Amino acid sequence: MPPRILIVSVGGSCDPVVNACREYRPDFVYFFCSGGPKGSSVTVDGQGDPCGDQRTISCPECGAKVPLGNPRGEAIVRRLNLARDAYDKVEVDDPDDLAVCYRELVKVENEIRQRFGPDAEVVANYTGGTKTMSVALALLAVLRERWDLSVNKGPRLDLIKVRGGDIPVLADKLEVVVEVYRAQVAGFLRRYAYDAADEILGQVTTKQRLTGELREHFLRARRLCRAFHAWDVFSHREALELLRGVGGEKVAPFIEAALDLAGEGRRATGYEAVADLLLNADRRAAQGRYDDAVARLYRALEMAAQVRLEQQWHIASGNVDLEKIPAALRERYRQLRDSDGRIRLGLTRSYELLADLGDPVGQLWRKQRARLLAALEARNGSILAHGTTPLGPSDYTRNASVFKGFIEDVLRTLNVRTRCRQLPQEELLAM
Known part of the structure; x- marks a missing residue:
């Protein structure tokens, strides 16, 4: 069996620490305590009666000091008969500094891994110590999926501390852990980083003991992340199949849009890929990838002309058939043949041909x-086009205003409406 390691925070009351050690019977104990003359370190292995209750009150009649509790109390390790090689003290000079407390505990974590191996069973009991020490220990235990979190429960006779009669129990940290992961996932989804969100969700589904309903919720979220990641990288058919597998009322509009993009929708207009590129550009901009975003705007502008030439005039811009354009225009376009005899039209010439055709x-x-x-000239200076200048958010905003505005005018002129929609952000978790 793997060794059991107990990390226990030590405060002014020794009984909860002793009870935790007796309950869990660890192979090794780390006492997390405060240093200094008034710290809790002395209660671990100090001489005399460091665990005695030193509080007193004055007798109202004679003025003598009367103990409030039992002033006698041996150190924790002597009460437990712990050998010196069965424990260690982790002292912090400032027990109210969260960063210091957390940093010392991370050192303990690394030592446990090196000394006892990666499979050691770790229990973190945060009953004692300052509030800051308890927070640091509980926080680390929550973030480490293999650690158990423990707290002593018992009667409180006053507001000062837990006294005798307490019993250590494992705390249910699942809800807290899930919320920590959920917040990380939401952050990635806000940036449309579906692959990164899926990776975090994978840590939940593979490493946490989830209830059936909760497990199904996160597995569904993972399937959606994979579907929308496929969509985001233009694998629309794969996205369609994944979305069909997920199903549901909130997913249905995306299935309809994916059907059109995959060429299977009865309401497809042929301009779905153009609209999807515009939405993709916005997602790249949300990630700060402005050169990529502008490149997609350019491609959408180019594609709009190509689709129009193909649909209305049956002309392929990558290989123009002169027989399909008016005789009066043929000589001008014949001069555009390249070395292999093909006429290939770029963005500008595709639109010029549409203008020549009276479209x-x-x-x-x-x-x-x-x-x-x-x-277009500004775009050509981009590092992803022909230049060396990276584009920024203002460049994207200007280009988007011009390119998207023109494409929207085109679709409006042609009375074209697509079912394309922006992909979900953190609302994906509720789909």
Whole structure:
């Protein structure tokens, strides 16, 4: 069996510490105590009667000092008959400094791992000590999934301390642990970091003893994270299958949008990928990845022209068939053939062709051409395009205003409405 290690915080009352040691019968004890002449360290192994109750009151008749409790009380280790190699004292000079207390306990954790191995059973009893010492010990125990958290429960005869008759019990730390993890997951979801959120959720589902309902809740959240991560990296068909597996009323709108993106929806317009790129750009901006965000805006702008050429004119911008454009335009576009004889149109020339064809999207382009080209020029300076300058939040805001505004005008002109929607953030945990 792995060794059992007890870490117990020591305060002004020795009985709870003694009771915890007797209850858990550890192979080794770390007494977490305050140092100095008035600290609790002396109660662990000091000489004389360090655990005696030294409080007194004055007799109202004669003025003599009368003990409030038993002034006699041997040190903790002598009451337990603990050998010197069965315990250690961890002293803190400032027992009210949370950072100091926590740092010393982390050192204890590292020592336990090195001395007793990674499988040691650790019980942290936080009954004694200052409030700060107790908080530090309880906090570390909550954050370490393999540690048990313990507190002594018993009658309190006053507001000063737990006295005799207390019994150590394991504290249910699951609710606290779950909330700690939930807060971490919510932070990642606010940034659309679904893979990171799934990793944290994995620590909950694989390392915590969850009830059936709670386990199912977190497993569902993990499946949703995986689905939306697939969506976020443009694996829409994979996302669709994962979302179908999850199901539910709140997931249904995303299934409909994924169906359209995967080309399976009856209400698909062909512009879903364009709308999805705009939403993806906003997610990259939320992560501070402004170059990536602007690159997606550029691709959405380019794709809008490509979809229009294909749908309305049956022209592929990557290989223009001259027979599909008016005879009066053919010579001009014939001059654009490259070395392998193909006519490939980039973003600007795709929109110029739409304008030459008299298409309403091309007419919109001509009206907004100046500001679109200015925004494109700024984008071309990006490190992910042709330049060396990283883009910042203001660059994204300006580009988004121009590119998204134009694309929205295009969709409005064509009377196109997609079912695309922004992916969920922390509301995913309630889906």
